[in-house]
Amino acid sequence: MIKHLLSMDQLDADAITTILDTAESLRQVTDRPIKKLPTLRGRTVCNLFYEASTRTRISFELAAKRLSADVINFSADSKSSVAKGESFKDTAWTLEAMGVDAIVVRHGSSGAPHQLSRWVKASVINAGDGSHEHPTQALLDLFSIRERFKDLEGLKVAIVGDVLHSRVARSNVKGLATMGAHVTLVGPPTLIPKEAESWGASIEYELDPLLADIDVCYLLRVQQERQSEQLFPSLREYAALWGLDDRRMQLMRPDALVMHPGPMNRGVEISANVSESARSIILDQVSNGLAVRMSLLYLMLGGHSEEGQALEELAV
Amino acid sequence: MRPAGRRAEPPGEFVVKARVMEPDDVRRALTRIAHEIVEHNKGTDDLVIVGIRTRGAPLADRIAAAIASFEGVDLPSGALDVTLYRDDVALKGPRRLEATTVPADIDGRVVIVVDDVLFTGRTIRAAFDALLDMGRPRAIRLAVLVDRGHREFPIRADHVGKNLPTAADEIVKVHVEELDGEDAVLIGEYR
Amino acid sequence: MTRYLLAGGRVVDPASGTDTTADLLLRDGVIEAIGTGLDAKGAERIDVGGAVVCPGFVDLHTHLREPGREDEETIASASAAAATGGYTAICAMPNTDPVADSASVVEQVWALGREAGLVDVAVAGALSKGLEGRKMADIGEMARSSARVRMFTDDGRGVQDALFVRRAMEYLVAFDGIYAEHCEDASLAEGGQMHEGERSAALGLRGIPAAAEELMAARDIELAKLTGCRLHLLHISTAGTVELVRRAKADGVRVTAEATPHHFSLTDVALDDYDPNAKVNPPLRTERDRSAIVAGLADGTIDAIATDHAPHADHEKDQELLYAPPGMLGLETALGLAVTNLLAPGHLSLSGLVERLSVAPAKLLGLTDHGSLAAGSAADVTVFDQGATWTVDPAAFRSKSRNTPFAGEELRGRVTDVFFRGRRTVAEGRLVDEALV
Numbered sequence: 022m023i024k025h026l027l028s029m030d031q032l033d034a035d036a037i038t039t040i041l042d043t044a045e046s047l048r049q050v051t052d053r054p055i056k057k058l059p060t061l062r063g064r065t066v067c068n069l070f071y072e073a074s075t076r077t078r079i080s081f082e083l084a085a086k087r088l089s090a091d092v093i094n095f096s097a098d099s100k101s102s103v104a105k106g107e108s109f110k111d112t113a114w115t116l117e118a119m120g121v122d123a124i125v126v127r128h129g130s131s132g133a134p135h136q137l138s139r140w141v142k143a144s145v146i147n148a149g150d151g152s153h154e155h156p157t158q159a160l161l162d163l164f165s166i167r168e169r170f171k172d173l174e175g176l177k178v179a180i181v182g183d184v185l186h187s188r189v190a191r192s193n194v195k196g197l198a199t200m201g202a203h204v205t206l207v208g209p210p211t212l213i214p215k216e217a218e219s220w221g222a223s224i225e226y227e228l229d230p231l232l233a234d235i236d237v238c239y240l241l242r243v244q245q246e247r248q249s250e251q252l253f254p255s256l257r258e259y260a261a262l263w264g265l266d267d268r269r270m271q272l273m274r275p276d277a278l279v280m281h282p283g284p285m286n287r288g289v290e291i292s293a294n295v296s297e298s299a300r301s302i303i304l305d306q307v308s309n310g311l312a313v314r315m316s317l318l319y320l321m322l323g324g325h326s327e328e329g330q331a332l333e334e335l336a337v
Numbered sequence: 338m339r340p341a342g343r344r345a346e347p348p349g350e351f352v353v354k355a356r357v358m359e360p361d362d363v364r365r366a367l368t369r370i371a372h373e374i375v376e377h378n379k380g381t382d383d384l385v386i387v388g389i390r391t392r393g394a395p396l397a398d399r400i401a402a403a404i405a406s407f408e409g410v411d412l413p414s415g416a417l418d419v420t421l422y423r424d425d426v427a428l429k430g431p432r433r434l435e436a437t438t439v440p441a442d443i444d445g446r447v448v449i450v451v452d453d454v455l456f457t458g459r460t461i462r463a464a465f466d467a468l469l470d471m472g473r474p475r476a477i478r479l480a481v482l483v484d485r486g487h488r489e490f491p492i493r494a495d496h497v498g499k500n501l502p503t504a505a506d507e508i509v510k511v512h513v514e515e516l517d518g519e520d521a522v523l524i525g526e527y528r
Numbered sequence: 529m530t531r532y533l534l535a536g537g538r539v540v541d542p543a544s545g546t547d548t549t550a551d552l553l554l555r556d557g558v559i560e561a562i563g564t565g566l567d568a569k570g571a572e573r574i575d576v577g578g579a580v581v582c583p584g585f586v587d588l589h590t591h592l593r594e595p596g597r598e599d600e601e602t603i604a605s606a607s608a609a610a611a612t613g614g615y616t617a618i619c620a621m622p623n624t625d626p627v628a629d630s631a632s633v634v635e636q637v638w639a640l641g642r643e644a645g646l647v648d649v650a651v652a653g654a655l656s657k658g659l660e661g662r663k664m665a666d667i668g669e670m671a672r673s674s675a676r677v678r679m680f681t682d683d684g685r686g687v688q689d690a691l692f693v694r695r696a697m698e699y700l701v702a703f704d705g706i707y708a709e710h711c712e713d714a715s716l717a718e719g720g721q722m723h724e725g726e727r728s729a730a731l732g733l734r735g736i737p738a739a740a741e742e743l744m745a746a747r748d749i750e751l752a753k754l755t756g757c758r759l760h761l762l763h764i765s766t767a768g769t770v771e772l773v774r775r776a777k778a779d780g781v782r783v784t785a786e787a788t789p790h791h792f793s794l795t796d797v798a799l800d801d802y803d804p805n806a807k808v809n810p811p812l813r814t815e816r817d818r819s820a821i822v823a824g825l826a827d828g829t830i831d832a833i834a835t836d837h838a839p840h841a842d843h844e845k846d847q848e849l850l851y852a853p854p855g856m857l858g859l860e861t862a863l864g865l866a867v868t869n870l871l872a873p874g875h876l877s878l879s880g881l882v883e884r885l886s887v888a889p890a891k892l893l894g895l896t897d898h899g900s901l902a903a904g905s906a907a908d909v910t911v912f913d914q915g916a917t918w919t920v921d922p923a924a925f926r927s928k929s930r931n932t933p934f935a936g937e938e939l940r941g942r943v944t945d946v947f948f949r950g951r952r953t954v955a956e957g958r959l960v961d962e963a964l965v
């Protein structure tokens with residue numbers, strides 16, 4: 022298995038399938054009275070979060086603990102060494118000196134995990150870097166879609182919203198394209214870089230004509246801050262033109278899915294009703310995140326690849 | 338630590354030195370084991386049959402089917418992948434996982450663990466840990482088709498198809514119809 | 529030793545149209561003669577065997593960091609780096625701390641340059657006080673100071689207010705000064721980490737569109753027309769800007785332009801690995817832009833190669849890309865990059881190369897002591913081996929900093945000897961140290 026997971030570029034269809042299949046097997050642990058496996062006993066995983074994130078950090082923390090690994094949480098908040106001026110590199114070296122096996126890193130600067138991987142011997146897992154990528158989110162999204170549709174090949178997925186600033190969008194476009202799905206990016210031109218066509222996706226500025234045909238409508242969070250950057254006139258207008266409300270949802274097929282990486286801005290990109298409707302698998306995404314992250318930790322930390330027996334199947 | 342003589346990666350091809358059980362031998366052994374299980378348990382109450390992947394699973398299915406045919410009772414049965422509990426995970430690296438389908442409720446039950454070959458005992462140790470994480474059986478008993486000795490842990494089988502003394506560096510392979518097209522037990526080596 | 533005979537070199541002196549195998553005789557700080565069979569009595573003979581002998585290079589655009597950031601570079605260390613790179617004159621940019629917006633600061637820099645004594649340090653003065661773009665700096669006083677400032681710029685940023693540009697240009701006419709612009713519209717460029725294009729979209733980094741540079745270049749060209757002031761565009765980076773300059777020159781506007789070695793050597797692909805050493809302002813652009821820069825240097829639209837040498841402390845560059853300051857070193861890799869990417873592939877002739885590295889920048893700054901090998905002119909001479917290959921090793925740099933994306937690269941073209949006012953500053957590729965810091 023790869024040493025670092027920095028970008029979906031590193032995973033071909035076989036690797037993605039292996040990760041998802043393994044997640045499937047590991048999911049059963051959640052149903053047991055003792056929700057633990059001894060597999061990563063003695064390993065240490067550090068959650069290095071420079072950006073606040075409750076759900077992703079907890080998801081990784083639980084995933085590691087379920088596999089019996091030890092977990093350290095490092096949040097770069099006002100009381101941390103970072104507030105006192107410790108540099109990213111110094112923090113990395115400190116963790117290395119403490120002997121961590123893996124660093125799960127979330128950072129506001131795109132490329133920070135790449136830079137980190139050059140400084141440490143531990144495995145680096147990108148939990149979200151700036152606007153660049155969020156590979157584990159894309160993997161859990163693929164898992165969730167596969168659960169319902171069995172085969173990702175040929176599926177039509179619309180990703181709606183602020184693609185420009187979205188690491189979730191970039192990772193998902195790559196992952197879906199690798200698995201043979203077709204992606205359309207939808208939103209105002211100010212939020213969709215025209216270069217996105219080179220990622221293998223199509224671009225549309227109107228949502229309504231697409232709704233009847235798509236298998237998945239994936240909504241991205243539209244932040245308050247973007248309005249002040251003059252990327253669109255107002256959140257109200259955004260919601261009117263691209264928000265998935267009840268009326269729009271009714272245009273979708275009954276078996277089509279509504280997804281969102283969270284946290285949601287109800288009333289903007291998605292209405293409260295839609296988020297709780299039968300088509301919505303938003304909560305499944307969250308629970309699947311745990312299994313997918315367990316799968317990654319197992320595959321990446323579960324042993325020394327040079328001696329592994331079944332590694333031919335897993336090599337990328 | 339690997340047992341002495343156990344190679345990490347088989348070089349070359351497997352060459353058969355002897356066939357110690359033929360299909361009829363296997364069939365008779367499994368039938369006898371099925372009867373022994375019921376006899377020891379004084380009936381079929383609370384029995385659960387769990388086969389260890391990969392080849393213990395079809396053997397467990399056959400034992401469960403045999404018990405169903407002569408006792409008229411369909412026992413809960415399933416399969417267990419012990420990969421995540423193995424003590425050599427760190428050495429050998431992540432392997433492909435297969436489904437674990439152990440019946441949901443094993444609390445207070447008598448779990449019969451079925452495997453093809455009992456050798457060092459490490460696999461069975463991993464199976465105990467897995468089962469105990471799933472529930473609290475009243476008892477665990479072990480049924481194996483072949484016991485080839487060289488135990489590294491104090492584990493013994495309650496029901497044995499064939500006792501097979503072997504040299505530590507010999508390889509014992511069990512073939513099952515469901516996966517290999519025939520039932521047989523072979524001794525050989527890699528050349 | 530004040531007499532040298534540089535024997536058997538390929539003497540390239542574009543100012544006189546010379547490109548021939550000949551000897552060069554230096555005496556008492558002056559070029560005595562070029563030819564064969566020269567009377568070399570008392571002169572130390574240096575066999576340069578086929579190497580190129582040309583006027584010393586002149587760098588229009590360097591950041592010496594002194595005063596203010598002497599941890600990154602000092603005027604002395606920059607001079608050493610410059611000499612090693614084949615330079616005999618450099619121009620210091622004013623974005624120091626304090627800013628060079630008054631006579632006292634420019635004189636200090638000029639004096640420190642003389643003290644280091646390895647290259648002529650010309651000084652550029654700021655256009656606005658504190659580089660804030662609001663109040664004019666002490667332009668006249670700087671022009672008349674001992675530093676004799678001729679180029680004025682707010683380099684590091686562009687001047688955003690058009691009225692300020694106009695007034696500054698008008699005022700400069702009185703001193704025959706050069707208005708030099710770092711073309712960057714702040715509102716379009718804000719937050720940008722690299723060129724805005726396919727790569728920035730894929731890497732999830734905010735980009736700086738080509739328009740941010742071209743808008744300001746176009747504006748300044750119009751204002752230069754209006755005011756008659758000499759305009760110089762610093763480190764141009766886009767195909768569009770090259771075209772603007774080409775048309776302006778054809779229209780007779782008094783505009784000149786420079787381009788850096790990194791802009792004619794690299795593209796935005798250099799950031800795929802998120803290497804902070806490749807982060808620079810203006811950013812590395814696309815292959816189309818790079819080719820246009822090369823073509824501009826070839827046809828003379830771009831007058832000079834200028835390094836924009838920008839030393840940065842290790843701990844500042846070794847940060848998340850978002851926080852790392854933009855800029856890279858340039859003095860010690862300029863010739864190597866120029867030979868490898870311009871001369872060897874045939875985009876520039878040897879004469880053209882020397883024109884861009886020496887003659888044109890010397891003329892622009894009015895440095896009559898540089899840019900020419902005419903008999904009687906100051907002996908500022910560079911000798912380089914255009915075939916020699918070498919590997920870039922930042923640890924061996926004379927600069928105090930190490931921030932270059934070219935570490936480990938094999939380049940072609942190496943400086944062997946440099947003479948500054950007739951004194952040998954570099955011999956066999958190494959600085960002739962005289963207990964220099």
